Amino acid sequence: MSKMHVKLTVNGAAVEGLAEPRTLLIHCLRENLGVTGPHVGCETSHCGACTVDMDGRSVKSCTVFVAQAQGADVTTVEGLVNADGSLSVLQEMFREHYGLQCGFCTSGTITRAHRFLQENPIPTEEQVRFGMAGNLCRCTGYQNIVKAILAAAEMMNAQDKPSSTEGVGQQKVETAE
Amino acid sequence: MKLRMAVLSHLVNLRDIPDLQGIEIGADSVSLGAMVTQHELIAHAGLGEAVPLLREAALQIADSQVRYLGTLGGNVANGDPDNDMPGLMQCLDATYQVTGPDDLRQIQARDFYESAYFTARADDEILTRLMVPIPAAGTGYAYEKQKRKIGDYASAAAAVLVGKGFASIAMTNLADVPVWSAEAGVALAAGDREGAVSAALAAIDPQEDMRGPVEFKRHVAGVVPRRAIDRALSRVAG
Amino acid sequence: MDNPMSTAFARDYWMQGKIAATKDGQITGLWCHTTADHGGFDACADPTKFPAGFMNICTGSHDIPTAHLSVDGVNTNKALGGVAYRCSFRVTQAAYFIECMIEVLAIKLNMDATELRRINFIRKDQFPYQSALGWKCDSGDYHTAWDKALAAVGYDDLRKEQAQRLEDFRAGKTRKLMGIGLTHFTEIVGAGPVKNCDILGLGMFDSCEIRIHPTGSAIARLGTISQGQGHATTFAQIIASEIGLPADDITLEEGDTDTAPYGLGTYGSRSTPVAGAATAMAARKIRAKAQMIAAYLLKVHDGDVEWDVDRFVVKGDESRFKTAKEIAFASYNQAIPGLEPGLEAVSYYDPPNMTYPFGADICVMEIDVDTGEHEVRQFYALDGCGTRINPMIIEGQVHGGATEGYAIAMGQEIAYDDMGNHKTATLMDFFLPTTWGTPTYQADHTVTPSPHHPIGDKGAGESPNVGSVPCFSKAVHDAFRPFGLTQSHMPDDHWRVWKIARDLGLHR
Numbered sequence: 031m032s033k034m035h036v037k038l039t040v041n042g043a044a045v046e047g048l049a050e051p052r053t054l055l056i057h058c059l060r061e062n063l064g065v066t067g068p069h070v071g072c073e074t075s076h077c078g079a080c081t082v083d084m085d086g087r088s089v090k091s092c093t094v095f096v097a098q099a100q101g102a103d104v105t106t107v108e109g110l111v112n113a114d115g116s117l118s119v120l121q122e123m124f125r126e127h128y129g130l131q132c133g134f135c136t137s138g139t140i141t142r143a144h145r146f147l148q149e150n151p152i153p154t155e156e157q158v159r160f161g162m163a164g165n166l167c168r169c170t171g172y173q174n175i176v177k178a179i180l181a182a183a184e185m186m187n188a189q190d191k192p193s194s195t196e197g198v199g200q201q202k203v204e205t206a207e
Numbered sequence: 208m209k210l211r212m213a214v215l216s217h218l219v220n221l222r223d224i225p226d227l228q229g230i231e232i233g234a235d236s237v238s239l240g241a242m243v244t245q246h247e248l249i250a251h252a253g254l255g256e257a258v259p260l261l262r263e264a265a266l267q268i269a270d271s272q273v274r275y276l277g278t279l280g281g282n283v284a285n286g287d288p289d290n291d292m293p294g295l296m297q298c299l300d301a302t303y304q305v306t307g308p309d310d311l312r313q314i315q316a317r318d319f320y321e322s323a324y325f326t327a328r329a330d331d332e333i334l335t336r337l338m339v340p341i342p343a344a345g346t347g348y349a350y351e352k353q354k355r356k357i358g359d360y361a362s363a364a365a366a367v368l369v370g371k372g373f374a375s376i377a378m379t380n381l382a383d384v385p386v387w388s389a390e391a392g393v394a395l396a397a398g399d400r401e402g403a404v405s406a407a408l409a410a411i412d413p414q415e416d417m418r419g420p421v422e423f424k425r426h427v428a429g430v431v432p433r434r435a436i437d438r439a440l441s442r443v444a445g
Numbered sequence: 446m447d448n449p450m451s452t453a454f455a456r457d458y459w460m461q462g463k464i465a466a467t468k469d470g471q472i473t474g475l476w477c478h479t480t481a482d483h484g485g486f487d488a489c490a491d492p493t494k495f496p497a498g499f500m501n502i503c504t505g506s507h508d509i510p511t512a513h514l515s516v517d518g519v520n521t522n523k524a525l526g527g528v529a530y531r532c533s534f535r536v537t538q539a540a541y542f543i544e545c546m547i548e549v550l551a552i553k554l555n556m557d558a559t560e561l562r563r564i565n566f567i568r569k570d571q572f573p574y575q576s577a578l579g580w581k582c583d584s585g586d587y588h589t590a591w592d593k594a595l596a597a598v599g600y601d602d603l604r605k606e607q608a609q610r611l612e613d614f615r616a617g618k619t620r621k622l623m624g625i626g627l628t629h630f631t632e633i634v635g636a637g638p639v640k641n642c643d644i645l646g647l648g649m650f651d652s653c654e655i656r657i658h659p660t661g662s663a664i665a666r667l668g669t670i671s672q673g674q675g676h677a678t679t680f681a682q683i684i685a686s687e688i689g690l691p692a693d694d695i696t697l698e699e700g701d702t703d704t705a706p707y708g709l710g711t712y713g714s715r716s717t718p719v720a721g722a723a724t725a726m727a728a729r730k731i732r733a734k735a736q737m738i739a740a741y742l743l744k745v746h747d748g749d750v751e752w753d754v755d756r757f758v759v760k761g762d763e764s765r766f767k768t769a770k771e772i773a774f775a776s777y778n779q780a781i782p783g784l785e786p787g788l789e790a791v792s793y794y795d796p797p798n799m800t801y802p803f804g805a806d807i808c809v810m811e812i813d814v815d816t817g818e819h820e821v822r823q824f825y826a827l828d829g830c831g832t833r834i835n836p837m838i839i840e841g842q843v844h845g846g847a848t849e850g851y852a853i854a855m856g857q858e859i860a861y862d863d864m865g866n867h868k869t870a871t872l873m874d875f876f877l878p879t880t881w882g883t884p885t886y887q888a889d890h891t892v893t894p895s896p897h898h899p900i901g902d903k904g905a906g907e908s909p910n911v912g913s914v915p916c917f918s919k920a921v922h923d924a925f926r927p928f929g930l931t932q933s934h935m936p937d938d939h940w941r942v943w944k945i946a947r948d949l950g951l952h953r
Contacts, residue, residue, distance in 0.1 A: 164270025
């Protein structure tokens with residue numbers, strides 16, 4: 031099968047090129063575009079190390095063909111930093127609360143947490159644990175990851191107090207169990 | 208394709224077909240596009256009111272990232288006995304609409320599954336929509352799933368609807384097809400919980416896997432629907 | 446998928462034991478025989494003289510006068526085995542063994558296990574303690590740690606609640622049992638003294654080289670390599686404490702074999718006990734030279750200055766001092782009679798002994814008798830790693846190590862079918878816990894410094910794994926104890942716990 035012409039936006043930059051249909055988004059990002067924040071962990075959609083944000087959804091980029099990302103707006107951990115290159119509040123909280131150890135899962139975990147906090151800006155600990163269950167970590171036991179996300183939520187809500195209450199609960203996904 | 212086990216000559220992204228999208232709430236039923244994702248099922252407020260069982264089950268499938276992309280159509284059409292939605296659709300008495308080169312036809316979810324990965328869909332047809340009857344107001348519902356962790360398939364799962372003079376019970380991952388038992392529904396509608404469970408268990412044929420041996424599965428296949436029934440009964444209103 | 450199928454597994458030990466005690470609970474002897482599956486070939490990093498690692502720490506925290514241990518290593522058609530994985534040297538197995546033996550002894554003697562331990566713990570005044578299997582345990586205060594742990598969880602109330610639960614279960618009011626797991630473990634890490642520890646003939650010393658720049662910043666290179674244990678923070682703190690330069694100005698460099706001093710690497714909680722000691726020793730060499738420079742600059746004898754946090758001060762005159770930063774510049778700037786310019790040092794540290802961290806873990810678990818499901822309601826982890834350099838890092842190690850322990854105890858296995866096919870090749874079937882269901886840990890500590898380590902540190906990475914694996918298992922055992930269970934075969938996943946309940950006749 032011939033290569034496909036693919037156009038998408040990665041961390042705000044328009045990119046295009048030819049890709050084999052079976053090329054996975056994670057491989058396109060890492061090998062063609064040099065965006066190595068998302069990691070290849072299990073390649074079976076279990077670990078979440080490859081998590082990126084695609085059109086406002088958290089997805090595991092090891093299970094997305096790049097052809098599926100046609101026209102999509104993709105954000106990786108590289109795209110989460112502030113405009114001046116400093117760490118975002120969420121990233122800073124992971125640092126502050128020791129929310130990472132070896133760092134392999136971290137880029138996927140933070141990218142998922144970024145989306146999670148938009149789905150649910152004022153989460154409980156239980157909601158964080160449910161919403162982050164697609165990102166495996168072998169080092170931290172999750173305790174400080176959960177702590178970092180809760181701390182980030184608190185700081186982000188304090189920063190934009192006037193608008194914060196409007197979006198709350200709209201996309202809230204509570205736990206089923 | 209990902210595993211290089213298939214080389215295909217054409218690649219069509221079904222997500223680009225508008226007819227496969229959308230959640231429409233009608234008077235008696237809801238119409239769901241085959242490409243509706245688990246996330247959309249969960250987030251749709253109207254659907255959550257009309258068929259809350261769908262939302263409850265979708266929340267127990269995989270994890271947030273997978274639910275953002277995983278589709279209802281993929282879950283039911285694949286014919287994988289591990290999947291949660293086929294049993295759920297049988298419980299809800301859903302109808303699948305499949306479309307072929309010339310025509311479209313309707314297949315009852317309860318008639319769709321033949322054996323593992325074999326379904327009533329022909330090779331030149333695709334699943335396009337699912338029609339789910341809206342349960343009567345006050346119907347009790349529950350989806351109960353035992354699993355080892357988030358991201359796992361069920362060791363045993365049960366979907367239950369129960370209302371006035373009506374009940375439906377289906378189970379997941381306990382045979383090579385989902386298990387819906389008409390007798391179980393009749394028994395539960397008549398208020399016979401144990402009769403319902405016995406009838407449902409008569410239809411299962413579990414296989415040993417890493418979740419446990421057959422004997423274990425047979426046992427939890429009795430426990431899980433009892434819990435689902437109790438929870439569903441506690442939700443019966445009016 | 447290829448990784449779990451073809452790469453090494455850590456531990457597959459089949460342990461049998463006997464324990465002897467007087468009627469009042471004084472342990473008199475211990476016997477252990479282990480069959481160790483090392484797969485297709487041995488991939489372990491055990492010291493040459495210890496092919497079964499430090500399994501011989503299996504007397505644990507107890508004063509046991511006589512003990513015998515034998516291990517048969519076997520090769521099978523599995524992937525290579527025995528590899529180092531958080532507790533590289535078989536200490537988790539040793540702890541699991543003794544913890545289960547103590548449990549069984551308490552049952553046989555019909556004694557409260559907490560009291561049985563108090564009777565048999567090595568007393569504080571017995572350290573350094575020579576164990577029956579040959580180790581000289583450096584320091585410990587087990588009774589204090591034990592009492593602190595029991596008080597922290599409200600142990601007596603938990604037992605009362607459990608008794609009530611049992612009554613309710615028997616009366617048909619609940620189908621959930623409550624289990625309380627207790628462990629007190631003694632570790633052996635910090636390998637190790639060159640006289641008895643080597644890997645392929647290379648002594649298990651470790652190393653650190655520190656260079657202070659004229660600006661007062663520094664670079665330290667070590668023979669270890671951080672895999673997320675926070676070396677850059679911990680070792681910078683050691684140097685900052687010893688030399689008085691800000692930790693933020695100290696760069697750590699590890700893992701570059703072109704520049705690093707020779708070392709044996711990071712595993713088995715040896716980085717801080719060995720390379721951390723080398724770091725302190727190298728820093729002290731620098732401080733000794735800095736003292737001479739300071740004395741010269743202050744125009745006094747070397748012995749007339751004393752160290753105060755970040756400076757040398759003339760004794761009796763606090764206004765006359767030279768800061769570490771000033772000394773750093775001077776070392777490159779001024780010709781000092783009898784001294785080479787520059788300020789750097791290297792230390793190759795051969796530890797005089799292993800270190801012996803210890804701790805106590807308590808787990809409270811709810812078990813569903815009908816489905817075999819469990820919920821860890823509480824997990825308390827007391828860590829006694831000696832001097833605590835960075836509490837946040839230590840607690841991070843506790844959370845992570847205990848979560849690995851949770852996985853090992855409650856579901857993780859590499860399974861094969863009768864044809865030798867690998868059955869657990871994905872992260873769905875190989876149990877790796879997610880955020881959901883992983884316990885929230887209460888980390889606590891006591892401080893009992895190692896007497897032979899330059900700063901008293903004992904190492905922290907392995908301990909939470911060593912103590913938690915038996916603790917989770919014992920919570921399961923404890924829940925079923927009133928019905929006659931003594932032991933189970935881990936992992937206690939749903940169906941195995943369900944099987945325990947079935948075999949005890951608890952299903953209707």
